[in-house]
Each structure stands twice: as structure tokens, then as C-alpha cells.
Amino acid sequence: MQFVLYLSRHGVRSPTGKASKYAKYSSAAWPEWDVPPGYLTAHGYQLMKLFGAYDRAKLAKEGLMAPSGCADAAHVTIVADSDERTRETGRALSEGLLPGCGVAVQALPQGTADSLFHSMEAGNAHPNPALADAAIAGRIGGDANNLTAAYRPQLAALDRLLAGCGKVQTTNFARTSLFDIPATLAPGGGDHAVELQGPLETASSLAENLLLEYTEGMSGTNLGWGCLDESALQEILELHAAEEDFAHRTPAIARMYSSMLLDYIAKALEQSATGKPAQGEKARPSDRVLFLVGHDTNIAGVAGALGLDWIVNGSRGGTPPGGALVFELWRTGASRRYSVRMHYTAQTLDQMRVAKPLTLANPPADVPVFVPGCSRADFSCSLEDFLTVLRASAAPPS
Numbered sequence: 001m002q003f004v005l006y007l008s009r010h011g012v013r014s015p016t017g018k019a020s021k022y023a024k025y026s027s028a029a030w031p032e033w034d035v036p037p038g039y040l041t042a043h044g045y046q047l048m049k050l051f052g053a054y055d056r057a058k059l060a061k062e063g064l065m066a067p068s069g070c071a072d073a074a075h076v077t078i079v080a081d082s083d084e085r086t087r088e089t090g091r092a093l094s095e096g097l098l099p100g101c102g103v104a105v106q107a108l109p110q111g112t113a114d115s116l117f118h119s120m121e122a123g124n125a126h127p128n129p130a131l132a133d134a135a136i137a138g139r140i141g142g143d144a145n146n147l148t149a150a151y152r153p154q155l156a157a158l159d160r161l162l163a164g165c166g167k168v169q170t171t172n173f174a175r176t177s178l179f180d181i182p183a184t185l186a187p188g189g190g191d192h193a194v195e196l197q198g199p200l201e202t203a204s205s206l207a208e209n210l211l212l213e214y215t216e217g218m219s220g221t222n223l224g225w226g227c228l229d230e231s232a233l234q235e236i237l238e239l240h241a242a243e244e245d246f247a248h249r250t251p252a253i254a255r256m257y258s259s260m261l262l263d264y265i266a267k268a269l270e271q272s273a274t275g276k277p278a279q280g281e282k283a284r285p286s287d288r289v290l291f292l293v294g295h296d297t298n299i300a301g302v303a304g305a306l307g308l309d310w311i312v313n314g315s316r317g318g319t320p321p322g323g324a325l326v327f328e329l330w331r332t333g334a335s336r337r338y339s340v341r342m343h344y345t346a347q348t349l350d351q352m353r354v355a356k357p358l359t360l361a362n363p364p365a366d367v368p369v370f371v372p373g374c375s376r377a378d379f380s381c382s383l384e385d386f387l388t389v390l391r392a393s394a395a396p397p398s
Contacts, residue, residue, distance in 0.1 A: 002329050008089070010295065022209065024176045044092075048096065070100070075287050082113075157232070157235050163175065167227055184197045196247050203236070210228055212321070215349065262391075296319035326342060
């Protein structure tokens, strides 16, 4: 192994909206968090620190880093989106990976749209709202109500949970049921290529909030009003995975959002192989490890553009907090022939909930990823073929 790139999601955070934003859908109040909306929690920081320490152990086993010490700090780069949760996740990874070594996290000032992670918001993408609308419509039979019908059992399970399942005293007698939300699909505007609204979109956000409660280690009525266990959580997380699939993994849309990120990844791999600096790269040709710390939408976009899929923690295509899509560059002996292997890694729900230390004997979930268009039977792609696939996928749809 010569070089490894982690496209990581930030760690466990608080919900991105205030509790009042979600209150209309529940019979009782949502729990209070001890950090502002969308911020990494102390528990989330600890989880990412544990992940960084595990990465060090695994990379040391592969011979890419020393088991301890700061000698490798000069060969590690961490780039994060400008949000507090991504910058703090980068710091936690740095602290776990290279404790006391002072590896800084490169990030734009908070509130600044970074084109690497938010190309459309930064004005560097070229959205085609009509095409985005058609791309989703062609997957769902042309009617957003079909999504409600397809996921009715999971929506009903979440709606029962939101109603308190008889375990909490109702304080909101005017609760809006998920099934009362109109389902619509339309071309987007501004930094949204498409507007997909309805029960599934709303349920996705609410299910994600319940996942955050679970992985934060909440209990009692603070954990889904006393109605939530891992089995119930797995069922309602299908709603989040489905919404992410349609809204972010649909290939035409994924390319619109991810072209700059795909190009950046291609250049990072290529410069490691050639030793020649690539324009616009924050990583160095001599780097052995590069972390790109962004969001689940970044991972979903790259997966959608490349046609990738996986099952982790019982969820198809799941992108839980702290999970990472990993790109490994391998060199074959003295021949200088290079290949790329991909896998997806994430802490299990139980590991996140109780902050279990990660070791080679107690690793996170880790699954191989097959790349259509170049993967061979051993999951490897030649670097040349992989770069061809990346760059073809980075080209925005006409």
C-alpha cells in the first residue's frame, strides 16, 4: 500500500435544526442537546478520536505508518469542510491518528461554501434542474406519491413512534402525521438541482435525528420517547437510505454535485503514483494518508456517480456518522504497476452508542466495494482504468 484516501463523514452531531422545527410531527417534545444545532458533540468527538487511533493501527499493520510517534506527520493531510462538525471531526481524527503531533486541519472559515464539498452552493457546479427532475421521475414512475406507497410500512412504523407509541404523555394534540404531507417533485433552484418533498423526505430527516439520539447514547424518553431500540431504528433508517438514494445517488444528480470532488480524488491518486504535484491539490505527492472530511451527501454523491453500493450495519448504502469511503493505492513490487481498491468502513451502532475502543481484534464494520467498469474479481482496478472511470463520471451530464 502506497497511499490511502478517506472520504469521511463527520461524527455524531446534534440535529441541524432546532427542536421546534421537528415538533409539529411528534406528540411530545424532542430532547434537548448540549451543543448548538449541527455541531459535533463531545461523544461524537470521542468516537472519531477512537476511529483515528484504529486507522493508525491498521495502517501500521500495512506498513504505511509507524505504530507510534510523529515521524509520519509530514505525510498526512487532513482537509475538512468549513462547518464546525467537519472541522472538529478532522481534529479528532488527527488527535487519534497522531496524538501530540500537531497535524493541522485545513478548512475554510466557518460559513464559507467550500467548492470541494458544496460545489453548487459555491457556484462551481452547473446544475440542470430539468434533467435532475426527469432523472428522479424516471426512477419513481413519474409521481412522488409512488414513494409514499413503496415505503408505507416503514413510514407507518415511524409515524407510530412519533405518536409516542403509548409511552409518553401527548403534549401536541395537533400533530401532523407523515401521511398528511403532500408529495411533490419539481425542478430546483438556487443550490438545489431538484426539489423532492413529501413524507419520505421529511421522514428521512426525522429518522436521522433518531439515529443521532441512539448513537449519542441517549436513553429513556430522550431516546425516541422510550419507543426506540436497535431493531426499530434499523427499520426506520430504511427511509433515510431511500431518500438519500433518490435525492443524492441518482447518477445524473450525483454527477452535478460531485464532479469537483471526483476530479480531486483522481488527482490525489495520480500525484501519489507519479510524484508530480497536481494543480489544486492540498495534499502532497509524498503523502501516504489523506482525509477529506465532509458529509453523507458527499459520500452518497460519489457513490451515485460511480455506481457503488454496499451494505453496512444492516443498511443498504448506509452512510452513518463517521463512516468513510476508502480509496487505497497499491504498488506491485518494483514494476511500478499501480492498482486501486475501495472499501467502506463505519463503526457499528453498538460501537458508537457506548464508545467501544476500536482495535484490530475489535474492528469497525468494513466491506469491500466493487467499482463497475474497472473492478476485477479481487476487487482491484488498475490505476489507469480507475482514473478513466473517475473522470468519465466527473463529466457533468449534457
